[in-house]
Amino acid sequence: MSSPIATIERLADFRGETVTLRGWLHHKSGKGKLHFLVLRDGTGYCQCVVFKKTVGAELFDELGSLGQESSLTVTGLVKEDARAPGGYELQVTSATIVSPSEGFPITPKEHGQDFLLSRRHLWLRSKRQWAIHRVRDAVITSLRRFFDERGFVCFDAPMFTPNACEGTSTLFEVEYFGRSAFLTQSGQLYGEAGAMAFGKIYTLGPTFRAEKSKTRRHLTEFWMLEPEVAFADLDDVCELAEDMLTRVVSDVLERRRVELELLGRDLSKLEAIQKPFPRITYEEASKILVEHPDSDFTPGDDFGAPDETILSNAYDRPLMVTHYPVDVKAFYMKRDSADPTKALCVDVLGTEGVGELIGGSQREDDIDLLLERIDEHGLPREAFEWYLDLRRYGSVPHGGFGLGLERCVGWICGVQHIRECIPFPRTMVRMEP
Ligand code: 4AD
Numbered sequence: 449m450s451s452p453i454a455t456i457e458r459l460a461d462f463r464g465e466t467v468t469l470r471g472w473l474h475h476k477s478g479k480g481k482l483h484f485l486v487l488r489d490g491t492g493y494c495q496c497v498v499f500k501k502t503v504g505a506e507l508f509d510e511l512g513s514l515g516q517e518s519s520l521t522v523t524g525l526v527k528e529d530a531r532a533p534g535g536y537e538l539q540v541t542s543a544t545i546v547s548p549s550e551g552f553p554i555t556p557k558e559h560g561q562d563f564l565l566s567r568r569h570l571w572l573r574s575k576r577q578w579a580i581h582r583v584r585d586a587v588i589t590s591l592r593r594f595f596d597e598r599g600f601v602c603f604d605a606p607m608f609t610p611n612a613c614e615g616t617s618t619l620f621e622v623e624y625f626g627r628s629a630f631l632t633q634s635g636q637l638y639g640e641a642g643a644m645a646f647g648k649i650y651t652l653g654p655t656f657r658a659e660k661s662k663t664r665r666h667l668t669e670f671w672m673l674e675p676e677v678a679f680a681d682l683d684d685v686c687e688l689a690e691d692m693l694t695r696v697v698s699d700v701l702e703r704r705r706v707e708l709e710l711l712g713r714d715l716s717k718l719e720a721i722q723k724p725f726p727r728i729t730y731e732e733a734s735k736i737l738v739e740h741p742d743s744d745f746t747p748g749d750d751f752g753a754p755d756e757t758i759l760s761n762a763y764d765r766p767l768m769v770t771h772y773p774v775d776v777k778a779f780y781m782k783r784d785s786a787d788p789t790k791a792l793c794v795d796v797l798g799t800e801g802v803g804e805l806i807g808g809s810q811r812e813d814d815i816d817l818l819l820e821r822i823d824e825h826g827l828p829r830e831a832f833e834w835y836l837d838l839r840r841y842g843s844v845p846h847g848g849f850g851l852g853l854e855r856c857v858g859w860i861c862g863v864q865h866i867r868e869c870i871p872f873p874r875t876m877v878r879m880e881p
């Protein structure tokens with residue numbers, strides 16, 4: 449009778465039973481008549497103990513000569529072992545080699561980033577990447593659940609667009625059957641149409657920016673989650689962002705603790721992410737920066753990465769900065785009636801100096817003011833006719849925000865460079881593999 453097939457993350461269900469695991473050889477050690485094979489199956493890592501006298505000399509020698517990343521199935525007894533990573537080990541009674549691997553290029557020694565990025569398709573098998581992408585998965589699931597539970601409709605925006613959303617300097621232009629199209633910078637404008645149709649929606653998909661920057665927080669292709677809500681003001685937008693981030697962090701702490709520990713993450717920093725988040729205005733933030741010895745900030749400018757780091761380091765929770773000058777923000781943001789030089793907007797800066805995770809605002813809902821903004825920003829009116837219709841036919845106050853998925857994952861994982869937070873990163877200098 450063949451034994452049941454188990455996965456490493458579910459070994460606890462099979463304590464004391466004989467099971468078969470299917471996976472790849474992650475690491476091998478041992479001495480004399482004993483091998484320790486660390487098998488990975490995508491769900492986790494498990495130490496498999498092989499005694500020569502149990503499996504016989506022939507199989508023992510075959511296993512002993514296997515290279516890293518050889519694929520195999522192993523059958524054995526599931527034994528609790530507090531010292532084993534994951535808490536269980538397998539006492540092997542038999543094994544089958546599926547396909548041997550020789551000279552796997554990514555060994556346990558240190559490799560340079562460029563070497564690893566060129567082998568991204570293989571690098572994804574390493575422990576750190578495994579942990580990061582399991583967190584990414586949990587973040588996406590948590591976000592979808594959060595919005596679903598609150599009655600938001602998942603509403604997908606197109607990738608080919610006829611117009612700019614976030615300024616014209618970072619547009620990727622592509623040839624589109626004899627005319628030009630742009631890869632979307634944000635699903636927001638379409639999300640607004642969705643909010644007028646369904647009340648509350650969110651988009652989640654890839655977005656593109658021709659960013660000529662090589663920073664640790666810029667990709668040319670990244671995923672954005674964008675809720676948009678009818679009958680919402682700036683306060684509602686801030687509250688939604690706060691609820692969403694606390695929920696995501698708590699879900700990941702619950703479902704991906706092993707992965708966070710593997711990444712060496714300080715969990716107490718994540719456990720501190722609770723409501724309410726501090727809120728300050730741009731003016732208040734400017735004062736802090738002007739008085740800070742390490743800042744060369746000029747009032748009126750947008751904050752640079754070092755400014756955001758200084759600001760967020762003062763708090764153990766994400767910081768919400770509201771009311772930026774209209775000049776540094778997008779055309780669609782509504783102006784503050786109390787001070788029309790300021791936008792009804794919010795940026796959420798992550799803790800530990802990671803910088804902007806979220807950008808959002810209340811939207812301009814008055815068609816005449818919106819037309820003024822479009823002209824001021826030098827945008828072509830014709831391309832926005834459909835968007836203006838949303839103000840012509842039953843305009844309502846509304847707002848939303850965009851969360852950069854990779855920045856969120858990097859922040860939760862404590863990973864410095866967001867290129868590790870997307871399976872196949874696209875940056876100014878790299879498109880392969
Ligand atoms: O602040 P941004 O540009 O806002 C928008 O696009 C709005 N239309 C969103 C909305 O209100 N619906 O971008 C939103 C977030 C940023 O806060 C950041 O986390 C992320 O997207 N982001 C990037 N992430 C990686 N690489 C880049 N080049 C990014 N640019 C923005």
Ligand code: MG
Nearest residue numbers: 795804806807
């Ligand atoms: Mg922004």
